[in-house]
Amino acid sequence: MIALLIRDLRLAFRAGGGFGLGLAFLLIVTVLVPFSVGPQSTLLSTIAAGILWLGALLACLLSLDRLLALDHEDGTLDLLLTAPLPLEAVVSIKALAHWLTTGLPLVLAAPLLGILLNLPGPGFLWLVSSLAIGTPALSVIGTFGAALTVGVKRGGLLLSLLVLPLYVPTLIFGAEVARRGAAGLALETPLLMLAGITFATIALMPFASAAVLRMGLR
Amino acid sequence: MSIWQYANPVKFLALSAKVQPTLWLISGICVVGGLVWGFFGTPDDFRQGSTVKIIYLHVPSALMAINAWFMMLVTSLIWLIRRHHVSALAAKAAAPVGVVMTLIALVTGAIWGQPMWGTWWAWDPRLTSFLILFLFYLGYIALWEAIEDPDTAADLTSVLCLVGSVFAILSRYAVQFWNQGLHQGTSVPVVTGGRSVADVFWYPLLTSMVGFGLLFVALVFYRTGTEIRLRRARALRARVGREL
Numbered sequence: 001m002i003a004l005l006i007r008d009l010r011l012a013f014r015a016g017g018g019f020g021l022g023l024a025f026l027l028i029v030t031v032l033v034p035f036s037v038g039p040q041s042t043l044l045s046t047i048a049a050g051i052l053w054l055g056a057l058l059a060c061l062l063s064l065d066r067l068l069a070l071d072h073e074d075g076t077l078d079l080l081l082t083a084p085l086p087l088e089a090v091v092s093i094k095a096l097a098h099w100l101t102t103g104l105p106l107v108l109a110a111p112l113l114g115i116l117l118n119l120p121g122p123g124f125l126w127l128v129s130s131l132a133i134g135t136p137a138l139s140v141i142g143t144f145g146a147a148l149t150v151g152v153k154r155g156g157l158l159l160s161l162l163v164l165p166l167y168v169p170t171l172i173f174g175a176e177v178a179r180r181g182a183a184g185l186a187l188e189t190p191l192l193m194l195a196g197i198t199f200a201t202i203a204l205m206p207f208a209s210a211a212v213l214r215m216g217l218r
Numbered sequence: 219m220s221i222w223q224y225a226n227p228v229k230f231l232a233l234s235a236k237v238q239p240t241l242w243l244i245s246g247i248c249v250v251g252g253l254v255w256g257f258f259g260t261p262d263d264f265r266q267g268s269t270v271k272i273i274y275l276h277v278p279s280a281l282m283a284i285n286a287w288f289m290m291l292v293t294s295l296i297w298l299i300r301r302h303h304v305s306a307l308a309a310k311a312a313a314p315v316g317v318v319m320t321l322i323a324l325v326t327g328a329i330w331g332q333p334m335w336g337t338w339w340a341w342d343p344r345l346t347s348f349l350i351l352f353l354f355y356l357g358y359i360a361l362w363e364a365i366e367d368p369d370t371a372a373d374l375t376s377v378l379c380l381v382g383s384v385f386a387i388l389s390r391y392a393v394q395f396w397n398q399g400l401h402q403g404t405s406v407p408v409v410t411g412g413r414s415v416a417d418v419f420w421y422p423l424l425t426s427m428v429g430f431g432l433l434f435v436a437l438v439f440y441r442t443g444t445e446i447r448l449r450r451a452r453a454l455r456a457r458v459g460r461e462l
Contacts, residue, residue: 144381148374152364161360162378165353166385169392176396190395197388208381215373 001085001093008097022059022102023109029055030113041118048117049127049178055113056106056131057167060138063102064163065156067094067146068213077150081217087210095136095143095206103135119182126181130194134174137198140205141166147209151216170197225302227446234439241436248429252278256422272330274423278430280323283351286316286434290358291383294376304442306372307449309379310362311441315434317355324348343394350389354382368449 012019033051037043071077080090110131111124119127145163149155173194180187224230256274290309297306327345328338339345361378365371415423 148361148378149364151370155364158357158360158364161353162357165350165357165389166382168350169385169388172389172392172396193392193395205381208377212374212377215370215377218370 001089004080004085004090004093005097008094009100012097012101019101020105022063023105025059025062026052026055026106026109026113029058030116033117045118045120045182048114048119049123049182050175051117052110052113052119052127053131053134053171053175053178056103056110056135057138057171059106060098060102060135060142061160061163061167063098064142064146065149065159067098067143068150069146069155072150072217077213077217081214087213088206091143091147091209091213092140092202092206095139095209098143099136099139103131103139107131107135122184123178123182126187127178130174130177130181130191133191133198134170134177134194137170137194137201138167140201140209141170144205144209144212147213147216150213170194173197222300222302225300225304227304230304231443231446234443238436238439241432241439245429245432245436248425249433250429252422252424252426252429256419256426260419260422269330269333270419272326273419274426276323276326276330277423278427279319279326280348281427282430282434283316283319283323283348285431286312286319287351287355287379287383287386289438290316290379294379297372298376298380303372303449304446306376307445308438308442309376310372311445312434312438313355313359313362315437315441317352317359319430319434320348320352320355324352341397343390343397346393346397347386347390350393351386354386358382 030051033047034044037047068077071080081087083090107128110127114124114127142163145159145166148162149159152158173190176190177187177194180190224233253274257271260271262268262270290312293305293309293312296302297309324345327348331340332338358375358378361375362371365374
């Protein structure tokens with residue numbers, strides 16, 4: 001398991017691995033937002049949390065189609081299917097590697113981008129914690145979508161159509177935590193719901209992803 | 219005699235051919251009757267005027283939009299557990315019907331909302347949940363279209379339907395939490411049994427709902443039959459191609 005994780009991480013960090021692509025995407029989205037809605041700092045500070053959450057979600061989506069498709073093309077996935085490791089563990093490791101290379105950098109970079117969008121002071125802590133709690137769910141759900149479309153040629157667009165509706169609850173509660181945090185309101189309920197979604201998806205989605213992968217590769 | 223004998227496509231087609239004329243007839247009478255009765259035979263509402271009459275189209279289509287997904291969930295489960303091809307094809311056949319019902323509910327709601335709420339669209343929980351349901355339908359249909367091998371397609375779409383159901387319900391409650399609504403509560407609560415609609419509006423509405431339900435069943439029978447014959451035609455063509 002650890003060998004697989006290290007392999008995935010190494011592939012992501014090396015040239016052409018796409019590490020940092022999501023980060024650059026989020027940066028560009030953040031830069032483009034003031035161009036499209038205007039530079040008024042009051043407006044930006046009200047929408048900052050939502051924009052950063054949406055940007056992080058799209059950045060996660062961006063790297064999903066390489067998550068399993070590359071391994072499928074060069075046959076690694078078939079080897080992993082016959083490996084003694086259960087497929088549920090394989091997809092969990094894949095999701096973890098995806099989070100470490102895409103989700104975690106986004107969490108760490110979010111405060112800097114928050115400055116660009118004039119995020120109010122108390123919002124930083126809650127933006128970072130909501131992203132830290134919520135992005136693992138995005139990775140795990142995304143792995144399910146990637147497993148569904150692994151056999152489909154040019155499945156990128158289909159993947160977004162399948163995964164984005166599944167992201168709705170996570171986005172609602174995550175952005176709600178960040179927004180309430182920025183406005184200084186009580187936020188226990190959405191925070192607990194967000195954590196609940198994350199833990200439930202981590203616990204259950206690998207089974208769905210593995211089942212789908214077995215069906216797709218049969 | 220058990221319901222499982224209809225997992226045989228031949229028996230299913232025979233049953234479908236037997237019941238379809240009756241189904242079409244009754245559903246046609248109910249839909250047309252319910253709508254005409256509703257539009258011309260009921261008085262205008264005290265506050266809403268004649269706009270209230272769109273309810274005879276809006277409520278039944280919304281009802282069937284949700285029930286169609288529920289039917290797809292059941293048939294997907296049957297496919298995953300018992301591997302009956304008719305079941306998977308019925309789920310495939312129901313999806314486009316469901317998406318049209320969802321669209322009718324959304325459009326009629328918008329047409330009614332414009333004069334009543336003063337807006338075509340509001341990010342109200344019920345409206346938003348329906349829009350999300352619409353997206354789920356689109357993803358489901360797109361996945362069917364994208365995969366060539368029919369058995370793999372049936373497998374993957376079935377799992378998507380199961381997972382999608384969980385997330386659709388989750389979204390429903392998340393959306394309720396996220397925004398307060400404009401949409402009125404249900405006038406016909408099934409659980410408590412009471413209702414706040416006067417009989418004069420209720421009977422045409424009920425007729426229309428029954429009609430839409432039967433129409434959905436008839437359409438699914440018809441479309442499932444088409445899917446079965448399509449698959450037969452494909453098998454025949456493949457066999458002929460081998461012999462040539």
